Amino acid sequence: MANIPSNPFILVDGSSYLFRAFHGMPALTNSKGQDTGAIYGVVNMLRSLIKQFQPTHMAVVFDAKGKTFRDDIYKEYKANRPSMPEELRSQIAPLHEIIKAMGLPIIVEDGVEADDVIGTLARIATERRIPTLISTGDKDMAQLVNEHVTLINTMNNQVMDEAGVVDKFGIPPSLIIDFLALKGDKVDNIPGVPGVGDKSALAMLQGIGGIDAIYNNLDSIASLEFRGAKSMAAKMETYEEQARLSYELATIKLDCEFSYTPESLCPSSPDNEALKALFSEYEFKRWFEEVSKGNNVLDNPSETNVKPTEDAKPEAAKGVYHTILNKEDFLSWLQKLKSAELFAFDTETTSLNYMEAELVGVSFAVEAGEAAYVPVAHDYADAPEQLDRQWVLEQLKPILESNEYKKVGQHLKYDKNVLANYDIDLQGIAFDTMLESYVFNSVASRHDMDSLAVKYLAYNTVKFEEIAGKGAKQLTFNQIPLEQAAPYAAEDADITLQLHDAIWNKLSEHDTLVSIFNDIELPLASVLARMEQTGVLIDSQQLAQQSQDLAKRILELETEVHNIAGESFNLSSTKQLQHILFEKLELPVIKKTPKGAPSTSEEVLQELAHDYPLPKLLMEYRGLTKLKNTYTDKLPHMINARTGRVHTSYHQAVAATGRLSSTDPNLQNIPIRTEEGRRVRQAFVPQSGYKLVAADYSQIELRIMAHLSEDKGLLNAFAEGKDIHKATAAEVFGVPLDEVSTEQRRSAKAINFGLIYGMSAFGLSRQLNIPRHDAQKYMDLYFERYPGVQTYMETTREQAKSQGFVETVFGRRLYLPDINASNGARRKGAERAAINAPMQGTAADIIKKAMLKVDAWISTLPADDVKMIMQVHDELVFEIKEQKVETYTNTIVSLMEEAVSLSVPLLVEAGTGENWDQAH
DSSP states (O other), rough: OOOOOOOOOOEEEEEHHHHHHHHOOOOOBTTTOBOOOOHHHHHHHHHHHHHHHHOOOOEEEEEEEEHHHHHHTTTTTTSSSOOOOOHHHHHHHHHHHHHHHHTEEEEEESSSSSHHHHHHHHHHHHHHTEEEEEOOOGGGGGGGTTTEEEETTTTOEEOOOOOHHHHSEEEEEHHHHHHHHOOBBBTTBOEEEEEHHHHHHHHHHHHHHHHHHHOOOGGGGGGSSTHHHHHHHOOOOOHHHHHHHHHHHHHHHOOOOOOOOOGOOOOOOOOOOHHHHHHTTTTTTHHHHHTTOOOOSSSSSSOOOOSSSSOOOSSOOOOOEEESHHHHHHHHHHHHHHHOOSSEEEEEEEOOTTTOOOOOEEEEEEETEEEEEEEEOOSTTTTTOOOOOOOOOHHHHHHHOOOOOOOSSOOOHHHHHHHHHHTTOOOOOEEEEHHHHHHSSSSSSSSHHHHHHHHHHOOOOHHHHHHHHHHOOOOGGSSOOOHHHHHHHHHHHHHHHHHHHHHHHHHOOOOHHHHHHIIIIHHHHHHHHHHHHHEEEEHHHHHHHHHHHHHHHHHHHHHHHHHHTTTTOTTTHHHHHHIIIIIIIIOOOOOOOSSBOOOOOHHHHHHTTTTTTHHHHHHHHHHHHHIIIIIIIGGGGOTTTTTTOOEEEESSSSTTHHHHHSSSOOOGSOOOOSSHOOOOOOOHEEETTTTEEEESSSSHHHHHHHHHHHHHHHHHHHHTOOOHHHHHHHHHTTOOGGOOOHHHHHHHHHHHHHHHHTTOHHHHHHHHHHOOOHHHHHHHHHHOHHHHHHHHHHHHHHHHHHHHEETTTTTTTTETTTOOOOOOHHHHHHHHHHHHHHHHHHHHHHHOOOOOOOOHHTOOOOOOSSSEEEETTTTEEEEEGGGGHHHHHHHHHHHEEEEEOOSSSEEEEEEESSSHHHOO
């Protein structure tokens, strides 16, 4: 790492900070809907930078509004950039106010970019031999590096001097402009030379020199070793004018004229009164408290410079970590585990696939700051002798399988599954930091340990890629030397214990959230682990036949599309598809991408398919291709060699509403409304002597709406067991129940479900293919007949706006950060979510509670009588012995219907079959 001179002149690329903070921070807003995430991120990065360097001279430089001299040179400069989002633009003025109140010099110069101001000041500082540090994430700034000028990356603290530029780019700073000019820059729309990429540009610069040298020696290009070298001279000659223009555009201006100098740019004392008012307005509570106490806001920032949040406390200290290589030390730690009230536990393995993962080591922590790693299977060359894995597991088994010894972990379901492969049934799981974070706030951040460590501990953990590498050459954990592996593994246990302390302190302040954690999420993890280990049988021969059939139909569709288009083209190429649809066939442009190109999204194709044949064929092509690639081709390769079954992974901490999701394979997305989707479901089969049983909650979200809204009409309809869609049609269209037509029922069904998902009259009109005013009339009639629903919706929206969250029937909180956003589309989206989230979240809670009840019942039965094998949306799928199907199905239905008590009855419909499609 490059050395940084003491007390350098610091130039902050404020525009780089701004965009990185905007894209890197959560979309925070204050209670008035003002976006604040970028403000928070930039201020926090500035605080961290100042804490680190304590500069006596510095400036924060931003781009000015309007065009610059480069736009005069080249009208297409930055033309591809989408316009700045309003939610970012609205944060610029407040941010400038805060920076000024912090006492930091701020520069915004018309007609030039922030880069040019920084370049000019860096040039002046260099001439005066003033050591300068430029804080930026912009690669173009590498051209400014010299013996007096160093770069520091805003996000990862990496420092780059002249040698660092060569290490990163393969060329010195003096050739960076040439590099940018040759290959161009899509972000800034610098054209470059067509056909020149990173490798060819680098080869020419390293082999010949800069642009002038290249154009003086075009004949030398052919002898260079890069693909296309022999034809490159002709391209360079053809596009010389474009290359020269690109060089001019990429060159940072070093001769801007302004009155200030590096010596005159000095921070002043912060204006605490102004900061108090600003921090109060934008609701930065911790900073408001700091300045209210008279503290300098630039002192002791309480967060790091990587995606910090207000939940964080000062950075945790590096712990004392032990590597256990002998029995004496291991047995000593074993006693510590037995004596601890709670210990953190983690496994290190060879794979993220729990069915294939081999145990490489285990780590523990019993108190913050101290942890141990026990390696058992590192097998790289010259690896030290380690304790025998079987012996270690034999010693641990009594503790790990006991409820007496309480454990905490991060995503312990995975560890439970891995240990199951070694005949250990992990018990005594008291806490799980991933689930604690998810229950506390499902949308505030990601719930992986690295993200949580930054959020709650302001601590940057060692990342797996840092010790294992990336991509195809990434090492598995058994190949990583203990010098790196042991601190990494021990840190996992240590940080997990610290995270539990930090998150549980917050979670335990809310009794309902504690109940969601203790009574639903934590016990459910063990139920899901058993389902994952059980897996599901797949008929691979059937899928192979379907793949052949799909391939044939996909080929037919390609031919049909090409015939209509009048030419062959790549159906998967967005660019070619745009040309065919909107230029050649001149179909109407329904929607545009952020860059202004006609959109070819599913939504657009669906609308065009009403009037044009080619989009309709394209939709079928896309659907069948996805089905083939995702399921019929892939599923047979996912069958585990040891069990003969496919084992999905269920995720508890992904969907904000509390719903489960699944991957490898994703069971939630197998279509049920198409014939080909149902054929895939037919490949899910029971073992010999068993049947599949699918039990599905009927219209559960509508029933939850009736419960939440307390609307008498809905409550009565469900209490009397009426067909709710026919009942709604009878009310809305004013006809007797037994005279409701199929078309009227379909319309009522669209209204019932549309309202749950916040559908507008416009959306309903499109779905029913009726005029908008008719759709509005239907909705108005609906609310007249069911006034309780309208009252519930209005009340829920207002509550969401005032408190920032909504709740399920059982108290699960669903935060809505955009509910008061200044951006209308985001605010409307949050309002729709406010209505829908309590229903989706309550439905998720209900099926989770049902799974717990059913699992407890299954545990009392003879082994292998019943297996719960899948959960998909509002459905549970079981594998049941043939002779006991009827009895057990009745019990399952009863348990699911009685899982919770609402003001309307829950109805479960169950089916039986030789495959999943038959059973559904």
